[in-house]
Amino acid sequence: AAHVMQQFDQRLSWDDIDWLRGIWDGPLMLKGIQTVADARRAADLGVEGIGLSNHGGRQLDDAPAPIELAEPVAQELQGAATVIVDGGVRRGSDIVKAIALGADGVSIGRPYLFGLGAAGERGVDHVLQFFREGLARTMALTGRTRISDIDRGLVRWRDAPNM
Template sequence: MRPTRSVDYRTLAHLRLPPAVSDFIDGGSGDEITLHENTAALRRLRLRPNVLSGTGVPDTSTTVLGTPLATPIAVAPVAYHTLAHPDGETATVRAAGDAGALTVISTFSGQSMEEAARAATGPLWFQLYRFRDRDVTRTLVRRARRAGYAALVLTVDTPVLGRRHRDLRNSFALPPDVRPGNFDADHHTGLRHASPGHSAIARHTTEALEPALGWADVAWLRRITDLPIVLKGVLAPADARRAASEGIDAVIVSNHGGRQLDTTAATIDLLPDVAEAAGGHCEVLFDGGVRDGTDALKALALGARAVMIGRPALWALAAGGGEAVHHLLTLLTEELSDAMALCGRPTLADLDATLLAPATPVCRHTTTARREAP
């Protein structure tokens, strides 16, 4: 099957991956209400296109923190690309760079940030966690700068890990051929073993990451680096205003793909207020449930400068390595371009909230609401 839409890659990935790995990638926390709501809320929004605009071929190029990009669709930081494919992050960054897309490499990448940087053909950001031991985070910051990463993305929604029942049921642990590429494997042997009913990832996170993460950590990061800082996981307007006043360069409206606090609202429903609060003082990016070009269009119209995809990138990587990731990003960009043409908006700067139909009706045809795979 040649995929014609991003979710086709999920079907192909499921054929290749062990069920516990598919569960780790696809799953969310709690009853997975937020996981499903992210996609459902995007699908509920209805568009109101303009016609006779003489648009021609739309221009999907943009800049994010001053970096020119051919597409506003970026790869979100997702841990362990090597779970999906042995080529891991190096394949992803090459594919994304060739598609003109930004990639954010996770602290818990399956290959080291230096290996990923050497393979890169496009811009890279590095995602950071604040470890209990600040020196671990400080070392990652220095390495990222030395390796040429253009910005640091501090994930702020993970003082503890969400309860991910699929991983608990599967007693999920890293397979023997997957390792945390940025760390000495000896220090992370706990990631390979989970006692029944527990997740090795959850235990490791609890032990390693700082549970009292606060604005003081953001100020500390600002002091130790001159790289642009992006906060990932900002959902409340007050937090966006604080980020802007702390000199933060960008915020990402994200609920971690429904993997942290379950019943958190869909990111698309929270985006407009955050964008307004950021008020042009810092850039706003978005993730959560983006599966096609119209999803991206809606987030861009509601104030995002770029949108990121998490699971679809891993599905494509699992299905067909870097080539499939390149195809996925090209496909999503073409879908976005088509949607812009059909809406009569020639550039991303022309996208605004007037594209959304007023009083968008709730979709009663639940069969058309896309649900993440159970």
């Protein structure tokens, strides 16, 4: 654990975005956003992409799931930055849910790594095809023919049972 902590610069701050802009003139995505306020601040600082991520729940086990942040962040930003749900995406229906809640897209980590580990480049191709087919199937089953047809009516939140 100590070695891992040495790999992170704990002095990172919002001021570092200005520094990044000084050395990079391309689009900038900030991954690890976990609150609406931080998403707003990032967009106000000119960040083009907001990566809603709890880093797989490994660093902060009580952090919100990225899918839970999609709707409030998208409503707050109103297109001021691209919103990407990062984490927990395991099938095409998860892509539809994220888009229905206002995200512009998703990113995946573990699934493509599993494919890579199992079968190299062919494995990654297989994982991506799995997502494409799942997205197409979910859209067909919900009567959507274009990504732009995906709307909030496709998602219904349920409370977790009390245990």
